[in-house]
Amino acid sequence: MPSPTLSDVARAAGVSYATADRVINNRGNVAEKSSEKVRKAVAALGYVRNIAAANLSRGRIYKLAFLIPQGSNAFFNRIHQHIIHTAEHQQREGVTVEVIKVAAFAVEGLQESLLALLGRDIDGIAIVGLQSTALEKSLAQLRARGVAVVGLVSDLPQTSRAAYIGIDNIAAGRTAARTVGLSHGGHSGCVQTFAGSMEARDHAERLSGFREVLEADFPFIDVLDPIMTKDDPIVLQAQARELLSHPGFTALYNVGAGNSGLIAALQEAKGKRPFCVVHELVAHSRQALLERHIDLVIDQRPDVEINRAFTVLRALIDEKDLPPMPDLVPTIYVRDNLPADALTDKMKA
Amino acid sequence: MPSPTLSDVARAAGVSYATADRVINNRGNVAEKSSEKVRKAVAALGYVRNIAAANLSRGRIYKLAFLIPQGSNAFFNRIHQHIIHTAEHQQREGVTVEVIKVAAFAVEGLQESLLALLGRDIDGIAIVGLQSTALEKSLAQLRARGVAVVGLVSDLPQTSRAAYIGIDNIAAGRTAARTVGLSHGGHSGCVQTFAGSMEARDHAERLSGFREVLEADFPFIDVLDPIMTKDDPIVLQAQARELLSHPGFTALYNVGAGNSGLIAALQEAKGKRPFCVVHELVAHSRQALLERHIDLVIDQRPDVEINRAFTVLRALIDEKDLPPMPDLVPTIYVRDNLPADALTDKMKA
């Protein structure tokens, strides 16, 4: 019942503790024959090294870094908050975390930060990624040095990371479409979409998922080509204001950020407004839900993602397999299933 | 930077390690004056005992028990699966788990299981609860012996548990109502509700939340009194079949279980069907979503709940404060945001 120790393994393999230790921590200078015997004994006994004891022994500290885009984007502020909050609690378990702000969506900036990291001893990094192949080389270098790399929210080149932690954005778009479709109750309609930029992969993916479902399952709803906003609230507000003055739109869907502008425009408008779906639950989208200016928020649960990032990074660093974690799915918020407002609560404190 | 050790505390307090140890592990035989000094030093240095080292030292094993209702209920099977799965991974970290099946929704059965637990040395239990005050005494006894008790999915008497892990069922009902309301796109309608029993607190709560939102925000939708089903698929199928033969129902909402019956009836029916909302994502509700027999599933994410139960129990047992965990909210599933089907995947393997 009690887990076998390395001494047990050594005994079973017929070698000394020292040799077993050399194999387990591959320190070299061990004959293939002995190595073989030890590996067999490990398999036979089901030995798993006690990470707590190991960490205690060497006084290990896990050094993690999170690279997230700079700027005043409410969503990334929320991400940042969650990282800090989680880091506080992990501190006592030997995890130190550094949050590195990177110039938003600029490959060069990210590249630079990665190079800076190369010189330091870091155990794992989570990166809000860019698909650019320009990153491949430095990421490969980092990983060659044993650094665990995961993509967060937005993926990196597949070969450059051990895992991607984020939602499926096509599914997110499809989900939005489903709700828009259902909201029409079989009646015809016309949806105006908004996007920051078609170069942002997540925006493009959401749009394609959105289109796909509406075309297939709700053909009586027209989908208009997206208005490009650069995620700028000012642009969104102006465009939305103009739009809302014309009747005929039965739904609005913004795949990108800058929702405060959209919400401001909706707030001004009188009378029946179109069905509105946006992404990411932050202070203003939350309030807009409560005040009925919008109907739905599709959220990627950054709290769950951050949680997962920590867990995955530790598992990668410890080279153990992943414990069960909640699945990541695009979450639909209406005004009735909002979580307690932790951020607001914190602000008060 | 490195955490202070108990030796540091002892030195700071001007007492010996032995005395500091006596205070920390309250072994008694220590003068109030010394005790005071030690506590002050603890506060001053911010000492937190190293749980990994402590567990290593005493070879601690956390003994947990989960009490869940017996029977072939798909939802509880899912719960059971998650417990087993999580337990496997926790095993190597010194956690043993026992799942105790209790006669469904019978206070006596639960009571009996609790009494049986009284004799054994258990560190924590999670109970799919009953609100009954009959349980208060045995729960109080257990807790007096230092057993951590949390309510799972369905709450226990408030004073009898340290935490409740489950969704707010009123919010769940409100959420269902919101989606039903939105699906009517401003048109009038008529919803038939189904419930297992009004004595089940979660059923009653969901219904009241459902009613509340529809009456307040969608007064043009009629809510019919619930058909009582005892969560029996046969009953549901018969009732639904009958219902579907009449036109005029624009939505169906089942707050309880037994959905396979409802789905079977929907499957038989031809033509346009009402908007359908049910609770809990399990094999058949998942399939029904995919095959478009129903529109929405409100789920309480048992995977998240189980995860949380383990985390909370450990925190209670270790007497440390709670690490950040994902919020528990009623989750809305449509056919486009379903998680990967872990259970099915497992069945195959």
Place this chain on the structure above:
DNA sequence: CAAAAAATGATTGACGTCGATCAAAACTCC
């Protein structure tokens, strides 16, 4: 003020692992 009781100090051996060191044994190779 002496005897009993209570509190404290000092110390030790676990727990399982790491990262050493040093000597002894087992091999190569010529």
Place this chain on the structure above:
DNA sequence: GGAGTTTTGATCGACGTCAATCATTTTTTG
């Protein structure tokens, strides 16, 4: 078969805590 190399064994002292023991000091009590 002797020098050199590689591989082993044995052992030690951390890491921070727990759970002991035993001797000593301090306090209480009659």
